[in-house]
Amino acid sequence: MKETFDVIIVGAGPAGISAACVLADAGIKTVVFERGEYPGAKNMSGGVLYGHDLSQILPDYAERKCPVERNIIESRLWYLSKDSGYSLGYRDSAFSGERKHNAFTVARARFDRWFAEQAVKKGALVVPATTVVDLLKENGHVAGVVTGRQDGEVRAKVTILADGVNSPLAAKTGCRAEPRPEHVALAVKEIIDLPPEVIEQRFGVAEGNGVTTELLGEITAGMDGVAAIYTNQASLSMSIGANLADFVSAKVKPYELIESFKQHPLLAPLIAGGQPREYLAHWLPEGGYDTIPQLYGDGYLIAGDSAMLFNALHREGNNLAMTSGKMAAEAAIEAIKRGDFSRKGLAGYGERLSASYVLKDMRKYRRFGRFLYGHTEIFKELPELASKAAREMLSVDGTPKKQKQQLIWREIRGKMGIWRLLRLAWRGWKSVK
Amino acid sequence: MKIEDKLFLDRFRVDAESHLKIIDSEKCRDCREQPCLYFCPANVYRLEGDRISVNYEGCLECGSCRIGCPELNIEWRFPRGGYGVSHKFG
Numbered sequence: 278m279k280e281t282f283d284v285i286i287v288g289a290g291p292a293g294i295s296a297a298c299v300l301a302d303a304g305i306k307t308v309v310f311e312r313g314e315y316p317g318a319k320n321m322s323g324g325v326l327y328g329h330d331l332s333q334i335l336p337d338y339a340e341r342k343c344p345v346e347r348n349i350i351e352s353r354l355w356y357l358s359k360d361s362g363y364s365l366g367y368r369d370s371a372f373s374g375e376r377k378h379n380a381f382t383v384a385r386a387r388f389d390r391w392f393a394e395q396a397v398k399k400g401a402l403v404v405p406a407t408t409v410v411d412l413l414k415e416n417g418h419v420a421g422v423v424t425g426r427q428d429g430e431v432r433a434k435v436t437i438l439a440d441g442v443n444s445p446l447a448a449k450t451g452c453r454a455e456p457r458p459e460h461v462a463l464a465v466k467e468i469i470d471l472p473p474e475v476i477e478q479r480f481g482v483a484e485g486n487g488v489t490t491e492l493l494g495e496i497t498a499g500m501d502g503v504a505a506i507y508t509n510q511a512s513l514s515m516s517i518g519a520n521l522a523d524f525v526s527a528k529v530k531p532y533e534l535i536e537s538f539k540q541h542p543l544l545a546p547l548i549a550g551g552q553p554r555e556y557l558a559h560w561l562p563e564g565g566y567d568t569i570p571q572l573y574g575d576g577y578l579i580a581g582d583s584a585m586l587f588n589a590l591h592r593e594g595n596n597l598a599m600t601s602g603k604m605a606a607e608a609a610i611e612a613i614k615r616g617d618f619s620r621k622g623l624a625g626y627g628e629r630l631s632a633s634y635v636l637k638d639m640r641k642y643r644r645f646g647r648f649l650y651g652h653t654e655i656f657k658e659l660p661e662l663a664s665k666a667a668r669e670m671l672s673v674d675g676t677p678k679k680q681k682q683q684l685i686w687r688e689i690r691g692k693m694g695i696w697r698l699l700r701l702a703w704r705g706w707k708s709v710k
Numbered sequence: 711m712k713i714e715d716k717l718f719l720d721r722f723r724v725d726a727e728s729h730l731k732i733i734d735s736e737k738c739r740d741c742r743e744q745p746c747l748y749f750c751p752a753n754v755y756r757l758e759g760d761r762i763s764v765n766y767e768g769c770l771e772c773g774s775c776r777i778g779c780p781e782l783n784i785e786w787r788f789p790r791g792g793y794g795v796s797h798k799f800g
Contacts, residue, residue, distance in 0.1 A: 312788055314723070318796040319771060385800030406792030425791050443773035445787060455777055463774050465751045467716070468799045512799070524749040525778045531751040532713040555799050556716035558751035558770040 282308045282402075284609050285422050285433040287409045287446065289316035291326075291595045292581025293439035294392045295334045295602030296609075301399035303610050308431070309393070309401060310424060312408040312440075317389030320441075321466060321559040322595055324507045324514040325349065325489060326388065328378035330596035334603055335395055339378075344391050346382040346509035347487030348373060351480075357494035358664035360542050366488075373486055382487055382507050382514070384468075412436065412450045412577070418619070419576030434618050435576060435609040439602055442562040442582040452579055453570035458525055459650060460564030460585075462502065464518025465531045467539075469551035473511050479547055480508055491592060494660035496538050498529050501650045504538055505592070506547065513548060515539065518561060520650055531558065561594070562587045566643040572630065573623040578605040588638050590645050590709060597635050604629040641709075648708035652701055658692050659701075713753045717768040725793040728766040730754065730775070731785040738762045738783065746775050746784075770795055 284300050286293045289311035300307040313319040324346070331338050351368035372379055393403045411423040413430060421432035438453075440446055442461060447453035473484065480488045487508035496504055502519025517531075517538045524531065539548060562568070562585040569585050572578065580586070581598030588597065608626035612618050630636045649655065666685045670678070689698065732738060739760060746755040746762070752770045756763050771794055776786035788794070 312791050314792045314796045317800055319794075321797065321800055324800075386797040387800070389800070408788050408791040410787075443771070445773075445776070458778050461777075463749065463751065463772060521749070521774055521778055524774070525745045525780075528743075528745060528748040530713075530748050530753075532716055532753070536711060553711060553716070553719055555719050555797065556770075557720075557795075557797060557800070558772040558774075560772055560774070 280431070281421075282306050282431065282433040283613055284308075284435045284437060284606075285310065285431060286437045286439055287422065288438070288440035288583070289313075289393050289403055289405070290320050290389060290439060290441060290581060290598065291392070292583070292598035292602035292605075293437065294389070294396050295599040296437050296439060296580065296606040297396040297401040297403070298334050298399055299603050299606035300609065301396060301401040304400075305610060305613060307401040308433075309396065309403045310407045310409050310422065311393075311403065311405045313405060315390055315405050316393035316403065317386040318405075320385045320389050321557045322385060323466075323505045323516050323592060324382045324385065324509065325380050325592065325595070326383050327380055327593070327596040330599040334599060341395060342391070344383060344387045345378070346384060347482075348377055348485055349380040349382065349489055350482065350486045351488045353488060353490040355490060355492040355494075355543065356660060356663065357492055357496050357541065357543060358660040359495050361664040361668065362494065362543050362660075363663065363667065380489070382489075382509050384509065409440065409446055411446070412452075417575060419574070434613060435578065435623070437602070437605050437609065438577060438579040438583050439581050439598075440583055442560045442585070444583050447570075447579070447583055452574070452577065453583065453585070456562070456564060456568065456585075457522070459520055459522035460562070460568050461521050461560040462518045462563045463521045463524055463531060464516050464559055464561055465535050466514060466516040466557045466559075467535060467553055468509075468512050468514055468555040469548050470512045470554045471548070471551045475550070476508050476511070476513065482508070494656065496541060497656055498527065498534060499653060499657045500524065500527055500529065501653065501656060506544070512554060513551065515548070520563070521560070532556075561589070563589050563646050565589070565646040566636075566639040569639065573608070573626045574620050576618050578608060578623055578626050580605045586635060586639065588642060590642050591638075593638075600633060600635055601630060604633070644708040648704055652704070654693060654697070654701065662689055662692055717752060720768075720770075721796045721798060722767060723793050723796065724767045725789055728764060729787050729789045729794070730764050730766045730769060732762065732764060733783050733785050735761055737781045741781060743780065746779055749778055750775055
């Protein structure tokens with residue numbers, strides 16, 4: 278391509294398209310390269326998006342017919358042993374009223390495509406089916422990209438890397454080190470079709486509303502992981518994932534893990550009669566704050582999953598991607614105005630991210646990932662112990678309650694020990710406080 | 711539901727050339743654990759006799775084999791633009 282641009286964006290996901298919208302709004306000549314057949318073709322997340330961050334980019338997203346699956350009014354958390362489990366949920370009518378679209382589900386293949394169309398309407402150029410294979414460098418300064426096409430060099434003043442967590446490009450060019458297996462989670466996901474009225478009945482919601490359920494415990498076969506069920510308009514998203522290092526050492530097959538997950542007695546009734554429609558796999562950047570790379574350098578910025586921006590505890594990722602993409606764009610605009618595309622000229626990105634919830638939350642939960650990874654009892658001994666305790670206390674069988682308690686404590690002491698349990702609670706608290 | 715049936719749900723545009731390559735098959739033969747046979751979510755790596763075959767056609771492009779191989783013995787690049795898996799729902 279002979280044409281030169283002000284800004285090149287690698288990847289048409291939430292980070293890249295957010296950046297493209299902000300840049301196009303400012304009249305900056307912008308191109309987005311996307312390796313998929315269309316934006317969204319390669320993208321996967323649990324499927325929840327947040328209205329707040331989207332409205333910062335597109336305040337009128339509803340009028341623009343954003344493809345929302347269901348508005349989330351309830352969040353559930355389940356802690357499961359092999360055949361039983363605890364359930365905790367919070368439902369609030371505020372989430373269907375004044376806080377509507379606080380969180381909503383999307384089909385990423387549809388949402389990302391729609392989002393990219395909005396960037397195009399604003400004046401950005403989006404080029405799909407084009408893989409960026411290298412960065413153009415001049416005196417150590419990023420000066421554009423090399424695509425897989427013939428005569429594939431394209432030059433720009435600033436390049437924004439928003440190509441996702443799995444980025445051979447970032448690793449090859451040294452913009453971000455290749456993640457270690459323990460710094461990513463491998464998740465698989467199935468879309469299961471069900472009629473809308475069946476979903477509404479099973480989850481107790483009205484048309485257009487939905488529920489998210491996060492699940493942990495023995496379902497991840499002793500590995501540090503989590504699962505989720507999200508309601509879409511006429512389907513359920515079922516995902517399950519675990520630390521990749523755990524997958525490697527445990528020799529668990531992800532497609533068998535999701536099969537036994539679907540057969541769990543608490544879940545099987547929710548998906549009964551459903552038709553599997555799609556099967557996907559993707560990483561989640563779970564390394565936390567300490568794995569965030571240098572966020573900007575001479576001629577480039579890095580945003581979203583590529584920059585390992587992800588809040589595992591609150592399952593937030595898309596919002597961090599959108600906001601970091603927006604801030605990268607704002608910093609690029611400043612740099613272009615000043616004519617300084619060096620690391621110094623792009624420093625506004627770091628300042629914005631540090632002042633925002635993005636890096637503040639990443640710092641707050643800095644130790645959370647290591648806490649989960651280091652405490653396998655959460656996924657091994659504890660679910661069964663917790664279930665036994667509840668089963669005992671809820672069974673009406675003529676045994677005095679005092680005796681039941683003694684039985685439960687004896688069990689805990691034998692399997693885990695009181696100190697280990699207290700240490701677990703203390704360290705868990707410290708990792709998120 | 712078997713993995714073959716799961717992959718059958720997906721849409722792939724398969725390139726003539728593999729985007730995944732085992733760098734040195736001797737290393738695989740000496741690899742005791744061969745974890746790729748298990749953790750790959752698309753069952754790309756399968757044992758055939760004493761060698762590991764690479765069934766790249768059903769690759770979901772997660773990248774796990776690239777960093778999960780204990781020998782880092784897999785050359786991994788993205789499929790050419792427009793090729794590989796295309797999510798219909800996502």
